[in-house]
Amino acid sequence: MFGDIMGMMGKLKETQQKIEETKKRLDSVLIDEQSSDGLLKVTLTANRNVKSIDIDESLLEDREQLEDYLLLVMNKAIQKATAVNEAELGAVAKDGMPNIPGMDMFK
Structure with missing residues (x-):
């Protein structure tokens, strides 16, 4: 019984390490999103950190339109x-x- 518990604990610790490695790797996975007309482009990492925002000059003339574009494109990129x-x-x-009996919620 204790061997099983120790084995499970070792497996959980190994999984936690793999999760941390995956999180680090996701910092280099880039997600690009843009408005339908291409006037606003954003790039995020898969960990949802903003890497860049590219705004066409024409959007700088209308603050409300720019804000709408930012909300729309950022939300799509975050999703x-x-x-x-x-x-x-x-x-x-x-x-x-x-494999813990009764704990098959990940299947």
């Missing part, structure tokens, strides 16, 4: 980054979970 982040971390967590 994409979140999907990539959750899929990657979920795969690592699922793969690394020890």
Whole structure:
């Protein structure tokens, strides 16, 4: 019994390490999003850190329009980054979970 527990603890520790490595790797995965007309472009990491924002000069003339563009494009980019982040971390967590009877919530 204790061997099983120790084995599970080792597996959980290994999984935690893999999760941390995946988080670091996701800092280099870039998500690009732009407005439908290409006037505003943003780039985020899969960890949802903003890397760049490119604004066309024409948007600088209308503050309200620029704000609308920023909200729309940033939210789309965050949604994409979140999907990539959750899929990657979920795969690592699922793969690394020890087989504990009754704990099949990741299947």
